[in-house]
Amino acid sequence: MKKIALTSILFLSIQFALLNAQTGIYVEELKSADEMISDFMKSHDLPGGTFAIAKDGRLMYARAFGYADHLYQELTQPYHLFRIASVSKSITSIAIMKLMQEKKLKLSDLVFGPEGIINDSYFTEVIKDERIYKITIRQLLEHTAGWDKDISGDPPFFPLEVTQALGEQNPVTDSALIKYLLKNGLDFSPGKRYAYSNVGFLILGRIIEKETGQSYEDYVKDNILYPLNIYDMHIGKTLVEDKQEREAEYFSPYYDFSCYGDNSWVPRQYGGWHVEAMNAHGGWIATARDLVRLLVAVDGFDTKPDILTDDTVRIMTTPSSKNSGYAKGWFVNTLNNWWHTGSLDGTRSLWVRTNHGFAWAAIINSREGVTELELDDLMWGAVKSGSVWPDHDFFKAPTYNASEIIFSKVRKKSVNIEWKKGNGEKRLVIMNEVKRADQYPKDGESYNPRNGRFKSGDNLGSGNYIVYNGNGERVTVTNLKPKTSYRVRVYEYNEINNKPLYLLSDSKSVTVRTKK
Numbered sequence: 001m002k003k004i005a006l007t008s009i010l011f012l013s014i015q016f017a018l019l020n021a022q023t024g025i026y027v028e029e030l031k032s033a034d035e036m037i038s039d040f041m042k043s044h045d046l047p048g049g050t051f052a053i054a055k056d057g058r059l060m061y062a063r064a065f066g067y068a069d070h071l072y073q074e075l076t077q078p079y080h081l082f083r084i085a086s087v088s089k090s091i092t093s094i095a096i097m098k099l100m101q102e103k104k105l106k107l108s109d110l111v112f113g114p115e116g117i118i119n120d121s122y123f124t125e126v127i128k129d130e131r132i133y134k135i136t137i138r139q140l141l142e143h144t145a146g147w148d149k150d151i152s153g154d155p156p157f158f159p160l161e162v163t164q165a166l167g168e169q170n171p172v173t174d175s176a177l178i179k180y181l182l183k184n185g186l187d188f189s190p191g192k193r194y195a196y197s198n199v200g201f202l203i204l205g206r207i208i209e210k211e212t213g214q215s216y217e218d219y220v221k222d223n224i225l226y227p228l229n230i231y232d233m234h235i236g237k238t239l240v241e242d243k244q245e246r247e248a249e250y251f252s253p254y255y256d257f258s259c260y261g262d263n264s265w266v267p268r269q270y271g272g273w274h275v276e277a278m279n280a281h282g283g284w285i286a287t288a289r290d291l292v293r294l295l296v297a298v299d300g301f302d303t304k305p306d307i308l309t310d311d312t313v314r315i316m317t318t319p320s321s322k323n324s325g326y327a328k329g330w331f332v333n334t335l336n337n338w339w340h341t342g343s344l345d346g347t348r349s350l351w352v353r354t355n356h357g358f359a360w361a362a363i364i365n366s367r368e369g370v371t372e373l374e375l376d377d378l379m380w381g382a383v384k385s386g387s388v389w390p391d392h393d394f395f396k397a398p399t400y401n402a403s404e405i406i407f408s409k410v411r412k413k414s415v416n417i418e419w420k421k422g423n424g425e426k427r428l429v430i431m432n433e434v435k436r437a438d439q440y441p442k443d444g445e446s447y448n449p450r451n452g453r454f455k456s457g458d459n460l461g462s463g464n465y466i467v468y469n470g471n472g473e474r475v476t477v478t479n480l481k482p483k484t485s486y487r488v489r490v491y492e493y494n495e496i497n498n499k500p501l502y503l504l505s506d507s508k509s510v511t512v513r514t515k516k
Helices: 002-020 028-041 085-101 131-134 137-141 159-168 174-184 199-213 216-228 275-280 286-297 312-315 372-384
Strands: 048-055 060-067 253-259 265-267 284-286 336-342 347-351 358-364 403-408 415-420 427-434 463-469 473-478 485-496 500-504 510-513
Touching: 028 048, 028 060, 048 286, 048 372, 060 286, 085 137, 085 199, 085 216, 085 275, 085 284, 085 312, 085 336, 085 347, 085 403, 137 199, 137 286, 159 174, 159 312, 174 199, 174 312, 199 216, 199 275, 199 286, 216 275, 284 286, 286 347, 286 358, 336 372, 347 372, 358 372, 403 510, 415 427, 463 473
Parallel strands: none
Antiparallel strands: 048 060, 048 358, 253 265, 336 347, 347 358, 403 415, 415 473, 427 463, 427 485, 485 500, 485 510
8 A cells, every 4th residue: 555655646746747847948928828838738638848939030939848758757848859740731832832933833733644743653553533634733732632531541540551452561651652542543523622631742742852853851951941040850750769869759548550560569659650651741840949930931921031932922821712721731711820730649739820920839749638729729828928028039049050070189088179160159068978868958058067077067967068168169178088988069059138049950979989
């Protein structure tokens, strides 16, 4: 009985800590948003989430709540990446719109067949339904191309059936998902009505690849994300052991047969479906603040430069004639608000652009116990609760990190480290033994290197010590062990209201081994 009681107390204490854990830079004027989100996480028993709000192009709020891992040991930070599921569709739409703006595509372009963009025999050899040759890019963007998942199913979520039907290997690919629907034909004539289609957006991803000669992910990164200094968005991976650096873990009670076809019974969020094959319809991972950074670059306001022209934005957000609530990769309404939601086992996501200059993103690492409407209501409430909005901009972190890290005078117990500055006001140098896991500086927290002696400076955890903090380009680190490998990373930062904002996303680690 005593053991049960102690276990219950421990569980309650973990839950209490979980529900009260908040990270990111605290903003006094927006404490009501903190309180609302914290209460929401508690009332819905949610493990972790990250939230970002911008007003008039400036990032005002970037906070995280709860835990990012299944052991409840890692607090969720604003730097954590999450799967964003169908919010990915808006990203694909932005990419298509950019190609249209550059006169490389038209909404009226045919998609399949001799006169279409995709004419590979791999796809065309299975087409028996002649209506497929009439599908246009517009219809794919507006979910009017002819597939209805309520009739023919949603192939990304029964991958083993797809590969078996096509005689292909596991795990399923995006090409196989497309081919499966082409082989089965349409559920209605193109343009006749609206029916939400995941595979329709996979086809748009393939169009991007055909027109650019790049992979879908590389095109989006090179032409949309990197020019905006967004480096923390990637197509996710299926398995937990393959997750990106700083990617959160996902919570779901459901199990399924593995998409790898080995007859194993796996957590659905880690193998029930193949994330890599979901790329253009639901595969992206991101931080909430990077989603908002992208959103304010396509919002049609002049507060920050847009990457799309006003005409292109208008086309992108003009509703379909078959559904006044959906445009081209975006839900829209008569108030000129745009948004998209996302949902997978282990993920619920939302991003919103409002007609009065707000943009926000919310991502939670579980979808159990919370609906998209409840998440939407939360964020509208959090925004409305801010009666006074501050004048800071958390987007003003550095945009590229220090590089060309070199070592000299490597001795038994010391080493000289030099680097080429990034564009931050200052920088941190963090050092750990290679056998240790990396830990990261946290926005809003300042760190002391003491005297540059290893283990004398602040410890970020897991033996990651600060050995330098300043605006220079070199440091000598002492108190090292002979014949030991150390990993070094340099992070640039700027200060907003005396609070550091660190750039983590393009920092590369470099290893040095001390002498015998």
